[in-house]
Amino acid sequence: MRIAILTALAEDPDHKGRKRAFRIFAGRSILSHQLDCAIDLGCESVVCLVGGLGQDVIACQHRAEAAGVRFQAIEDLRRLSGLVKADDDIFVIADGLLPAAEEAVRLLNERSGVLTLPVDPALGFGFERIDGQCAWAGMLRTRGQSVERLSDLPPDAAAASALLRIALQAGTRQTALDPALLLNGDWLLRADSPTLLEREKRWIAGRVSPVSFAAPGLATAERIGARLGRDIVGTRLERVPLFAAVGAGVLAALLATIGKPLVALALGTAMAVLLPIAGVIQRLGRAPRNRTRRFGVDAALRAGADLLLVALIALTMPVEGSAWLRLFVPTILFGLLRLGEQLALDSEPRGSFASWRALYADRILLLALVLPAAFFGLAQLLCAVLSLLVLGSLFFRDEEERGLTVD
Incomplete structure (x- = not known):
């Protein structure tokens, strides 16, 4: 079994009374991101040394359970020996x-090792020295039998440092990390x-x-979502945009049934x-x-x-x-748009056509054109014209790909 050992005991020197592991990164605690890294490493169980059960720890427990991983919060170092067997694989992440995460998984997923960095500049960034040339990068993988020796240490000993030694x-x-990281x-x-803020933006x-x-339209909405996500991911507001x-x-469908199609279409645009x-x-x-499990839900919502x-x-x-003709024209338009999305996806990364995929998926831009046309009674004509344009772009794809395959 793969078991991750996390710690949330060190004080944050910049904020008195707060633990370093509970600093917020991209809407969630650093401890929660460590949990994600442990899940990516294939850990089936996570043990976290904490000073008490707070909201951050409970949130991590729920997140682990949602991913099918057992999460145990303990306060006594000596309890570790009862939770780990000698033949288990142990992953330790420093407080x-x-x-x-991708680099950690690449280096530790296959075999045991202690990740290291050069002493200069690692010591200046707070990492622990191993010898005259190397510092511990804060992650390691070892055998479960190492945990048995922790029972000889005092209860307040630093578990991560002890397991490192x-x-x-x-x-x-020892496995050296790229200092560029x-x-x-x-x-x-x-x-x-x-x-931390700069790292958050890149992440x-x-x-x-x-x-x-x-x-x-789609580009603007996704950037709004990325900025909003920094504030509400991990909070009770996280699902508000989805519910909205x-x-x-649903409200658009109800209004359409009582004879308010234009108002309903405006609400459909908001959706x-x-x-x-x-x-x-x-x-x-x-x-x-x-992540992959929910893609089916995303596709169903879009459909x-x-x-x-x-x-x-x-x-x-x-x-x-x-x-039937009223229904036929917009059905053809949306069918061609979806076909264009799929064909553009299949053509990546060949040709400039692949960059059109986002335009086929941009329902916001489409409705920005259709809504005013519907107000003036021209929606059918506009949908027919747009269908011809999309169809023509698909023929352009065929010409482009034939040109790419000519010797």
Whole structure:
């Protein structure tokens, strides 16, 4: 079994009375991000040494349980020996460390090791010296038998440092980290607030990757979601944008049934704005093992929103003519847009066509055009014209790809 040992005991020197592990990063505590790293490493159980059960610890427990991981908070170092077996794999993360999770997983996932950094400049960043040349980078992997020796130590001994010494005495190999991670602020232990804020911006940008402004509506909404996520991820407000989007959609459907199609379409536009904002916030807040599982929910929400928008647009069209024709035109438009998204995804990274994918997905821009047209009774004509434009762009893709395959 893989077990992670975390610690939340060290005081934050910048904020008296607060633990270093409970500093907020991207809406959640550093301890919560350490938990994510442990989950990425395949840990089935997490043991955290704490001074008491507070809200941050309880939030970590709920997050672990949502990912199918057992979380135990203990106050006595001696309890560790009863929770770990000799043949377990132990991952230790230093108190308050904010690592680059991808690099940690790459270096520790396959075999045991003690991650190290050069003494200069690591000591200046608060890392613990190992010898004359190396400092401990704050993470290691060792065998569970090392934990048995902790029972000989006093209850207030530093578990992480003790396990480091035991691992080194047992001959655990040392693995050097790239010092650039430290110098670039991607591997932090005792960071000041400006440094932590810069790391937070880079982390969010890497996690969200907002689309380009070739799709202005979607790009703006995703950047709003990224900024809002810094404030509400990990709080009770985290799901408010999602609930607001669903609520706007339900209200739009109700208004459409009582003969208010234009007002309903306006609410559908609000739903289209809120959905990408909520999607970004949900991506920032998901536990590692839930990230792929929730993509099915995201796809279902998008599909449901598109079906609703097709119906709302059809209801704003003139009553004259066949009812099926009113539904047919927006259905063709949305079908071509979805086909364009999929074809552009399949073509990546070949050709400039791949960069059009976000434009096909930009429902905000689409509704910004359709809503005024619907007000003047021109929604059917506009949808027909847009369908021809999208269809023409798909033929352009075929020409481009044929050109790329010519010898």
